[in-house]
Structures are given as structure tokens and as C-alpha cells.
Amino acid sequence: MGLQSITVHTSSEPYKYTPLDDDKQEIRLLVLLPGQFSAEIRACLEVAKFTNDQTPTFEAISYAWGSTDNPVNIFIGQPGNSTLSVTQNLAEGLPYFRFEDRPRVLWVDAICVDQQNLKERGHQVKKMADIYSKAARVLIWLGPESQNSTRALLNLEHFASKVKVNWQNYELSATTEEVHWADQSMAMPLLEEDWLALYHFIHRPWFERLWIRQEVYLASRDPILICGRQMIPWKSICNAVISLTSKPSSTASNELIGPLHNRLDFVFNLCDGRKGLELSELIHRTKFCMCSDQRDRVYSLLSLLPTATALGIEPDYSKSVNTVYRDTTISMIETAKSSNLNILTTIESDEQRRRVPSWTPDAETLRHMATFALSLEYPLHEHQLKAFCRTITINELRERYSPPAQTLPSLSQSEEAVKILLESSPVSEDDYWKNSSLNSLVALTTALCRGRSFFLTQEGKFGLGPHNTRPDDFIAVLLGCRSPLVLRTCSEGGYEVVSEAYCDGFMDGEALLGPFPHHFAPRNRYDGTTSWYWAYLDQETGLLQAEDPRLGPLPPGWSLRSHLSEEFWQWIVNDETGEEAFPDPRLTSESLRKRGVPLEEFVLI
Numbered sequence: 001m002g003l004q005s006i007t008v009h010t011s012s013e014p015y016k017y018t019p020l021d022d023d024k025q026e027i028r029l030l031v032l033l034p035g036q037f038s039a040e041i042r043a044c045l046e047v048a049k050f051t052n053d054q055t056p057t058f059e060a061i062s063y064a065w066g067s068t069d070n071p072v073n074i075f076i077g078q079p080g081n082s083t084l085s086v087t088q089n090l091a092e093g094l095p096y097f098r099f100e101d102r103p104r105v106l107w108v109d110a111i112c113v114d115q116q117n118l119k120e121r122g123h124q125v126k127k128m129a130d131i132y133s134k135a136a137r138v139l140i141w142l143g144p145e146s147q148n149s150t151r152a153l154l155n156l157e158h159f160a161s162k163v164k165v166n167w168q169n170y171e172l173s174a175t176t177e178e179v180h181w182a183d184q185s186m187a188m189p190l191l192e193e194d195w196l197a198l199y200h201f202i203h204r205p206w207f208e209r210l211w212i213r214q215e216v217y218l219a220s221r222d223p224i225l226i227c228g229r230q231m232i233p234w235k236s237i238c239n240a241v242i243s244l245t246s247k248p249s250s251t252a253s254n255e256l257i258g259p260l261h262n263r264l265d266f267v268f269n270l271c272d273g274r275k276g277l278e279l280s281e282l283i284h285r286t287k288f289c290m291c292s293d294q295r296d297r298v299y300s301l302l303s304l305l306p307t308a309t310a311l312g313i314e315p316d317y318s319k320s321v322n323t324v325y326r327d328t329t330i331s332m333i334e335t336a337k338s339s340n341l342n343i344l345t346t347i348e349s350d351e352q353r354r355r356v357p358s359w360t361p362d363a364e365t366l367r368h369m370a371t372f373a374l375s376l377e378y379p380l381h382e383h384q385l386k387a388f389c390r391t392i393t394i395n396e397l398r399e400r401y402s403p404p405a406q407t408l409p410s411l412s413q414s415e416e417a418v419k420i421l422l423e424s425s426p427v428s429e430d431d432y433w434k435n436s437s438l439n440s441l442v443a444l445t446t447a448l449c450r451g452r453s454f455f456l457t458q459e460g461k462f463g464l465g466p467h468n469t470r471p472d473d474f475i476a477v478l479l480g481c482r483s484p485l486v487l488r489t490c491s492e493g494g495y496e497v498v499s500e501a502y503c504d505g506f507m508d509g510e511a512l513l514g515p516f517p518h519h520f521a522p523r524n525r526y527d528g529t530t531s532w533y534w535a536y537l538d539q540e541t542g543l544l545q546a547e548d549p550r551l552g553p554l555p556p557g558w559s560l561r562s563h564l565s566e567e568f569w570q571w572i573v574n575d576e577t578g579e580e581a582f583p584d585p586r587l588t589s590e591s592l593r594k595r596g597v598p599l600e601e602f603v604l605i
Contacts, residue, residue: 012075015082017114018047022123025051027131028112029058032097032104033078041074041094045112050127058105060135061097062215062223063142064089064205065110065292086110089205093141096226106139107131118317125315129303132215138223140216142204145228148193152201153230155194159243160236167272168526170242170407184406185436187248195252198244199260201227202267210291213282214303217273238271246407248439258446265447276531279305279332280342283361287346294321298328311335322356329360341481345500348451349466358496359604379423384462387504389414391454391462392445394502402523402535402544409440417441457503466499475503476602477511479589484511487602494605512587512597513550520549525568533568546570551586558585 020026031044048056066089073083074091086094090110097104113124132138142149162181163172172182180186190198204227206212216223216234223234245268249257269285277285282301291297299315311331319327332343346361380388389411390397398410409417417437452464457475465473465486476487476495484506486498505515508522516522516536525535525544535544546569554560554572558581561571572581585591589599 012073012081012083015045015076015084017045017117019117020047020120020123022120025049025127027107027124027127029056030106030108030111032094032099032106034099034102034104036100037095037098041091041098043074043076043094043111044078045076050130055134056105057136058107059137059139060107060132060215061093061109062132062138062140062206062212063093063108064209066090066205084111089141089143092144093226096141096144096229097139107135122315122317125299129214129218133218133220135219137221138215138219140206140212140223140225140234142201142206142225142227145230147200148197149201149227150230151194152197153227153232155190155198156201156240157232157236159188159240163239163243165239165242167242168528169401169403170246170405171403172243172246172406181243184246185248187250188244190251192251192253192256195249195256195260199256199263202241202263205290207267207270208288208290210286210289210296211300213270213273213286214300216270217275217304241267241271242407245443248436250439261443262446265443275304276306277304278336278342279311279328280344280346283343283346287348293317295319295324298324322360326356326360336480341478344478344481344485344497345483347497347499349468349496349498357605358498385415385418386411387462389418389441391464391502391504392449393441394448394464395504395507396444396448400522400524402525402537409437409444413437414441452502455501461503461505463501463503465501469498469501473498475501475506477506478602479512479587479592479599480583483507487604490605492605494603497604509548509550512592513548513595517549527565527568531568535568551584555585555591 017028020028026047027050029046029048031046033042033044035042050056066087068087070088071085072088072091073085074094076082076084087110090108097106109124109128114120159181162175162178164175165172172184174180174182219234225232225234225237241264245261245264249260252260266288279298279301282304283297286297286301291300295315295317298313302311302313302315305311311328312335313328313331316324329343333340336342343361344359347358348361349358393409393414396408397414398404398406398408401408404410414437417435418441420435420438449464451467453467453469455463455465455469457463463475469486470488473486473488475484477484483500484503486501487495488498490496508516510516519538519540521537521539523535523537523544525533527533533546534548535546536549537544544567546567557575558572559575560566561573563571570584572584573579574581593599
């Protein structure tokens with residue numbers, strides 16, 4: 001369905017916004033007036049008080065703005081003598097939202113917020129979390145029907161009806177006697193036309209939009225996705241996507257299957273709305289998402305943080321992009337109790353960048369695509385093969401989690417796949433995708449190795465670093481940072497942060513605490529509610545424990561407090577002051593030096 005032609009009366013004039021009173025907690029609501037589908041759009045803008053005690057009834061729209069070229073006018077006000085320009089994508093959606101017999105009250109950011117008023121825009125952005133969480137329903141607009149999207153939606157709804165998903169460990173269970181739907185070794189029974197329709201559907205721009213995370217995650221009810229005249233619950237989309245990513249796609253053509261899986265992994269990341277992530281992790285996860293204003297790479301994520309107010313960050317569009325990133329970095333470092341340097345893992349240095357200090361993420365520098373050639377003497381020794389598989393998957397393997405993550409390949413599957421790739425003559429694309437071990441490994445490494453280069457350290461450690469890694473760069477493990485970093489010596493003194501790195505044998509504190517006892521292995525453990533904690537598996541007894549076996553006893557003056565979740569995390573307090581320990585007192589620079597750890601100080605510029 002194309003855009004309906006709209007005749008603008010010669011007497012019409014651009015709509016002028018009436019300023020909102022922020023002290024009264026006001027918002028605007030779009031009242032979409034009733035009309036036939038093909039009639040011109042007419043609406044009213046009403047000001048409403050929006051507080052905890054006084055919330056109007058409305059539905060909030062989640063959509064992609066689309067191109068600002070060739071905007072379309074809609075009529076505002078009962079007389080219809082004022083017009084407001086909206087993007088074509090929004091104009092296409094409004095007829096689908098309109099009722100024929102009664103008004104419909106909506107909140108649409110591009111209309112309900114005066115986008116030219118930077119002060120108002122900042123104030124309203126702070127309310128968006130409440131707007132989407134208190135809306136009667138969130139409506140997702142993907143656009144009109146095209147490229148067989150109805151077929152794609154019907155298939156997705158069908159897939160979702162066949163399985164139940166445990167989103168903690170990504171395990172599928174069949175909801176009917178057709179157990180093959182939950183069998184992760186069996187391919188989806190789809191035709192090439194079905195795969196092509198799905199490919200086009202998940203490539204719609206909405207899935208790339210940065211703001212949609214808060215719009216979907218904060219909704220009080222399951223959002224409804226609308227594409228043309230088809231509607232489907234968002235939860236059904238998510239359950240269908242995990243089915244598609246978990247099962248082989250061998251019925252798809254060789255030309256389609258690679259790009260399809262890349263995009264499915266991207267959409268899976270959106271569907272996996274894990275709560276409790278810190279800002280650095282959210283920035284990391286959304287690095288390839290799209291937004292029209294780079295400041296929103298921070299502002300759009302604040303509402304997803306449990307401690308956003310503690311950071312002291314408030315949307316302010318009068319600040320430059322780089323000022324926002326610099327201030328955010330400083331705020332995160334100053335306010336965090338532990339892991340206060342994790343923001344550094346979001347940095348992706350660029351050869352030409354000098355706009356900001358190297359320790360500040362640059363909104364305009366995204367991760368580049370890169371390929372790497374491997375120069376390894378084959379066959380690899382068993383320990384080298386395991387290290388290689390851990391490296392190319394950044395150790396995101398099934399047994400790394402408790403309970404095991406069913407959508408991830410195991411270490412043994414990864415070894416099998418690598419042997420096939422390295423030992424066989426060129427693997428046919430048909431065999432390549434029909435082998436479940438290959439399928440799983442390639443899908444994972446394609447996503448995780450994006451923009452990474454393989455490296456080998458002087459000590460023989462395998463690793464993945466940024467695409468512009470140099471032979472004279474070095475790997476540093478900084479206290480309070482979850483990943484090693486690639487640092488580069490600067491001619492003027494100090495060190496430049498290049499990017500994070502995976503370095504096998506240095507990812508679990510080995511540089512500080514040494515290797516694990518031979519019968520212990522780290523696991524990422526789920527607590528059964530919403531949180532994951534590091535735990536340590538005693539492989540002789542099969543038991544998990546919360547304490548790292550390498551730490552040793554607490555120093556004098558500190559003790560453990562009992563609590564209800566002590567099997568998952570330790571509560572360490574100071575005996576004299578009662579203060580909690582952040583970080584663990586055994587991991588302070590003073591304690592580590594006493595252990596003989598050769599710590600150094602780095603000046604980052």
C-alpha cells in the first residue's frame with residue numbers, strides 16, 4: 001500500500017507547538033481522529049499531565065523514522081488548517097493505526113515532542129522510559145506489506161506456537177507431540193520462498209533502530225508487532241527467532257544462508273532482553289544499531305540501567321557528541337564501585353581519530369569488518385586445538401554456562417568442526433551448512449569475529465584483537481576491567497587504548513591470580529531469576545561454589561556475612577565499619593602486590 005495523496009489547503013500553515021510546562025510534568029498526546037483507511041490523516045495534539053498519580057490512557061508507537069526526504073503533511077486540529085510534516089514511514093503507518101468509528105490516543109515521538117526545541121527534547125527523553133512502561137500497549141510498526149512479509153509473519157507465528165523457550169538457558173521444549181520442533185539437530189521444514197520472505201522481513205530497518213530496546217523491554221504488556229494488516233505478539237517473534245537460530249537451515253540456498261544467519265544473530269541479540277546489564281555492556285551490544293543522533297548511543301540506554309540516576313547522566317542535546325561520551329566515561333569510572341573500567345571495552349580506536357582521548361569511546365567509530373589469514377602449523381596439538389576453538393568463539397561455549405547454553409556449540413563440537421575445515425579438501429557449501437557442528441560454529445564465529453584479527457603473542461597465546469592491531473602493541477589486564485585491552489605506546493609518552501581483546505589464558509584472572517587448580521573450571525551461573533554470577537565448578541565433586549578457589553583467606557578485618565543468595569555471591573563486609581567490599585579486598589592493588597603480582601601503572605591519553 002503506497003502513501004495516500006494528501007491535498008494541502010492553500011490556507012494551511014505549519015503547526016506551531018505550545019511549550020510544555022516541565023514543572024507540571026506535561027506530555028503531548030496525538031489524538032488520531034476516526035476516518036476511512038484511504039482518507040487524509042487528521043489529528044489533534046493534546047497536552048496531558050503525566051505523573052505517577054495521574055497517567056492518561058494511550059498507546060505508544062515504536063517505529064523507524066526512515067528517511068527525512070520527501071516528508072508528508074498531516075492535518076493537526078479539528079479545523080484542519082495547520083499541518084505537520086512527518087516522515088513517509090510514519091505517514092504510511094498512521095492509516096493502519098486509525099479506527100473508523102472512534103478516536104485513538106497515541107504517543108509518537110516525532111509528533112508529540114517538538115524536535116526543534118532541544119531543551120524540551122532533553123526533558124521528554126527523560127520521560128520516555130515511563131511513557132513506554134505506562135502505555136496501555138506498545139505498538140510496533142514495521143511498515144506496509146511487501147516482499148512476502150505476510151508469509152514470513154505466518155511462518156513465525158507457526159514456529160512460536162510449536163515451542164516453549166527457556167530464555168535463561170535458551171532451551172526449547174515442544175508444545176505438541178511434534179517433538180522435532182524442539183530438536184536442535186533437525187532442520188526447519190521450509191521452502192526457499194519461506195527463507196527468502198524471512199530474510200527480507202528481518203532486514204526491515206526497525207530491527208536496527210537503537211531506541212527500540214527501551215521501547216520493547218520496558219513495555220508493561222507484550223507489544224504487538226504490525227506489518228501491513230498482519231499483527232503478531234512480540235514474544236512470538238522472539239520465540240520463533242530462537243528456534244531459527246538453534247536449528248540447522250539446510251533447506252535454504254547456499255547464497256542465502258550466510259547473510260540470513262548473520263541477520264538472525266543480530267535480531268536474536270535484540271530478542272534476548274537480559275536485564276541488569278551495565279552501561280558498558282549495553283553500549284557494546286548496541287554498537288551496530290542505528291540512530292540519527294550519536295548522543296543517543298548513551299541517552300537511549302539510560303532507562304535500561306538500574307543505577308542510571310547514580311551515574312548523574314541526564315540527556316542534554318546542547319552538548320556535543322564527544323562531550324557526552326567523555327562525560328559518560330568519567331561518570332562511570334567515578335561512580336562505579338567495582339569493574340569501574342569496563343567502559344574501556346567499548347572503545348574501537350581508529351587510525352585517524354584524534355577527536356577525543358583514546359580512553360573515551362568515539363560514537364563515530366564503529367567496529368570495522370576484517371578478515372584474517374591463519375598461519376598455523378597443522379595438525380595442532382590437542383591443547384592448541386582447544387585454545388584455538390576457545391579463541392575464535394571467545395569461549396562462548398555451551399559448557400561455559402550453568403545450566404549449559406543449548407544454543408551454543410560445545411568445545412568438542414567446535415573441535416570437530418575445525419578439524420573438518422582444516423583437514424578436508426574444500427568443503428562444499430551444501431555439506432558446510434548441513435553439518436550441525438559446522439553450522440553452529442560458523443554462525444557463532446561470524447558474529448563474534450566481526451572486525452577482529454587473529455593474533456599470536458610472543459608467549460604463544462592465541463587471541464583476537466582489533467583489525468588494526470600492530471606487532472608492537474601489547475596486551476594489558478587492567479584492574480577493574482573485565483577484558484584485556486590492546487594498548488599502544490605513544491611517541492609523546494603514555495599509552496593509547498586501541499580496543500578490547502580476547503587472549504586465551506588471560507580471560508579469567510590468570511594474569512593476577514594464576515591458573516585454576518586442575519579440577520576447577522569457571523562457569524557463568526544463572527540464579528533462576530534474572531541474574532548471572534561467576535561460579536567455580538569442582539569437576540571432581542560436580543559442585544559449584546561462589547568463591548574463586550585461587551583467592552585464599554580474607555585479610556584481617558574482613559569477614560563473610562550470611563545471606564539468602566550466598567550460593568551465588570559472597571557478601572564481604574568490613575568488621576569495623578560494616579561497609580561492603582567493592583572490590584573484593586583480596587583483589588586490591590595492595591593485596592595483589594603482597595601476593596607478588598607485578599603490577600604496573602599506565603597513563604592513558
